[in-house]
Each structure stands twice: as structure tokens, then as C-alpha cells.
Amino acid sequence: MSPVIYAIILLAVGVLLIGIEVAIIPGFGLVGVLGAGALLYGAFIAYQNYGSAWGFAAIGFGAAAAGLGVYWSFKLGFTKRLVLEDQVVGDSSDLPAQAEKLVGQVGIAVSDLHPAGIARINGQRIDVVAADGEYIESGTAIEIININQNSVVIQRHLAQETTL
Template identity: 35%
Template sequence: MWETLSAFLTHPVTATILLLVGIVGIAMELLFFSGGLLALGGILGFGLYFLGYYLAGFASFGDLAIFGIGIVLLILEMVIPSFGILSVLGAICLFGGVMLASSDPQQASISLGIAFFLAIVIVAISFKYLQHRGTWNRFILREQLTTDKGFTSNPNKMNYLGKQGEALTPLRPAGTAQIDGQRIDVVTDGSFISRGKPVEVVQVEGTRVVVREIIIKTEV
């Protein structure tokens, strides 16, 4: 039974598919923040990949440790602004663990290359067609809403100008804040603002609400 499962999971086609699921899941979680669902799918894909080679006697605990470090670094990237440093280190650990766990590094590199290329295509298509739907557009900058495109500005947004509130999500630079008792989508001027920080609306353009962090000075 275990030999059959191992042979199936380590087959080049299966291994490539599992790597593809892993890469797409992790990448889309970092880009779109699905609350961990996409990351869970990605970890499952990588996990089955390692399971196959572990059952075959090739993957060691050291390989799993390197892979685990990569997962931890990617999780830290979602809560600690590192300007991509943790993401790069995490990706290196993930791919390094994948290569070390394989019985044939050359075949593993081919499978990884194919999976990486297909992942780029899938993520690009997803970003193009899903960025304006549901929670996806909460974390990306929106297109300019002009009247020639059929949009009209919402005068009620001007009521938020000068109002203060609190960031409900990390603003990187887009996210959600509570202003004047209402949850609204906001953006910063490019700076990162952590969740829970006090913010102030400094600019309103149509439906685009720009905020900045309120720096509270403490008396010495």
C-alpha cells in the first residue's frame, strides 16, 4: 500500500502537479490574503510531495526542516513588513527543501521549472480577472474612477476628510479602516500602516480615500 502511494506521489507528473499546487497556493495567499485558505492548499501540495519521497526513503527530517523554515518565513512576511526579504528567503528554503528531498535532483529541477512557469501563468490570469471581485480588491490599488469610464464620484466620501479612525487590516498600502464608525476601503500614500494603528483621512478623490498614520507623541 505505502509503496503504491509512494510510487504515485513521486511520479514526475504527480510531483509536478503537487509542486504547482504548492507554489500557486503560497503565491496567491501572499498576493491576495485569503485568510489562510490558499496557503493551506499550498502547504498541502508541498506536504504530499514530501510525503511521497519520505515514504520512498529519500526525504529526511533535515529536508523537512528547511521546508518548514521556508513556511515560517512566508508566514512572518504576512505580519512583519520586510519589503520582500522574508519572502525571498522563504522561497529559497522552500525550493531548497524540494530539491534536497528528491531522489533525482535533475528531474526535480525540471518538475520545479515547469510548475513555476505554469504558476506564473495561473497567478497572472487570476490577478487580471479577480482583482476587482470580492475581497480581492481590498488589498490592491484600484483603477482611476473617472466619469468618462462611467463612474461618478460619491459626494458622501468627502465627509470623511479630516476624520480619524483605526486601521482594521494592515495597509500595504490598501486595506480597510474604521472611520467615523464605518468600515471603508482606504489606501495610504505608499507607507505601511499596521493593523490597529490610528489613522486620519488626508485626501478624498471620488471613492479613493487616502489616510496616514497618526503619530502619538508621548511627553517625557
Template identity: 30%
Template sequence: MVPQGIIISLIVLGVFFLALEVFVIPGFGVSGILGMGALITGIFLVTDSLLEGVLFTGGALVVLGIIAYLSFRSPRTRRLWRKFSLTTRQTLNGGYVGPKVQSETYLGRTGISLTQLRPAGTGNFDGEYLDVVTEGGFIGHGIGIKIVAVEGTRIVVREEKTL
């Protein structure tokens, strides 16, 4: 039989680590994992069998899920959750301009580097200025470049070799 002091210490330590994860260093993960491990260990040490431990742990997770769901729905706690979430939006009126979706249409186009590309800079492609990046090398100002890959909003160029 495990002494009661150790069980209580594990549960308190688990709650402490979870609070640390939520409020002090969110997203780091280590303290959250330690907290969950300490809580589950404390619950299993209280029970008499493995089945009871699984049932208690599952029941606790279900109750916590219901409490979390209801807290999002309740007008009183909704104000609390707003403090934790970002409510502002980036709009065109506010000056936000999203990346162009049609970046794949640039593949294979040639142009001239407007800045030194080491490895990032700007290129002129038929009067259209694009932010580009090289494959890793240096390309000087005014050198011919060709778009060889498009990876999302990242446009990759290499020096255009002329014969």
C-alpha cells in the first residue's frame, strides 16, 4: 500500500504542472505531460484494480470535457475565454494583403534580379516585382533569373544561363 501523502503529493503536483502548462509556459508540452502523468499515477494508486483506474481516469476525462464544453457556452465564462483568444481579424481595410494564390503560374518565367539575392531578394518578371529566394547561392544585381520552383508562397529561382 502506497502512503496517502505520496498519492496526495502526486495529485497536487499534477495539478500544479497542468496550471504551469496553461498559464506560464503554454505550448511547451513537457509540464503538461508531467502533470497528466502525475495525475493519472495518483488516480491509479488510489484504486484497487487496473479496471477501476481506467474507469476513474476515463470518467474524469469525460467530466472535464463536459465542464470545458459548458464553460464555452456559458455567458459568464465566455468573457474569461475571450481573454485567452485572439479576436482581431486582418482585413483588407486594415491594410492586410494576403499572399497570391496563383503563384504556381510563375513557374518557368524568366526575369532580372532587382537586388542582390543572398539568398533572398526581389526580381522583376515582365514588370511584376516578386519576392524570390535562390536555391542557396548568391546572385548579383541585374542578373537574369528563372523561377524553378514554387513552394506555397516561396518562389525559388536560379541564375539563367544564356548561351
């Protein structure tokens, strides 16, 4: 087989593999690496057998074909499945509204806090952080001492008797 045909086949396979990577298997995985390798090897064959002009032409062809493939995949809608179009519904945390009320509240550590974990305060599960990175075991009575931006800072409750 002639080197020019071999180079053209490698360039076409490289463009096809990169197109598959962009349109069908998003990410930069094995298919994309194989496609880039086929493009580079096809350009190398063209460069080695026909000189630098043909080598650069092969690189330009590969880049242009890959660019057109990406453009067409966006234009024809292949990439619509990569973008979330549905609206996410739900309420954001109302922690800032309750922050002043929570300081001083007593609860129970639901998980081990080392230093972060989950506590139950007034029947509500809240992500908390132990002050000074302290390790607090599950089931220990805790008290909220501070609300720092989105972090609820707690410490061990001095009076371990609690009825939560």
C-alpha cells in the first residue's frame, strides 16, 4: 500500500475517533488519545515520505477536520445531552435565616465528628464542624457555639444529660 493512502487512512481514522470522543463518549479517554495518535502518525508519515509541506498540510487537515467535527456536533445537537436543560427545583438551605436561633442549641452527634459530621438538633439533621478540629464520637451531646458563613461550629455540651 502506498504511504499516501496509509497516511490518509490514518488521518481519517484519527478524525473519526476524535469525533466519536466528542459526540458520543464525552471526556478525554482512550478513544480520544488513539484518535490524536492516529492524526499525528498520519502527519508523520506524510512528513517523512513527502516533505514538510505535506506534513504540515496533514496536520492542518486534521486540525480543521476535528474543528469542523466539533462545530457540527454542536450545530446538529449531538452535544445537547451534555448540558442540563431542566431546571433544578428545591429550596436552598435556610440556615442563614435560622443562624441566630441555632447558637446555644443542644443536640446529638449522629455521626462521628472528626472534625466534620452530622448532628441532630431539634429533630433536624445539620452538617456541623467541631471547634478546634476536636474528635467527637457519635451519640455525644453537642452544643452550637458559632455559625461561621455556611459552617455550624459545635463543641461538646458540658452537661451530657440531654433528652433529644
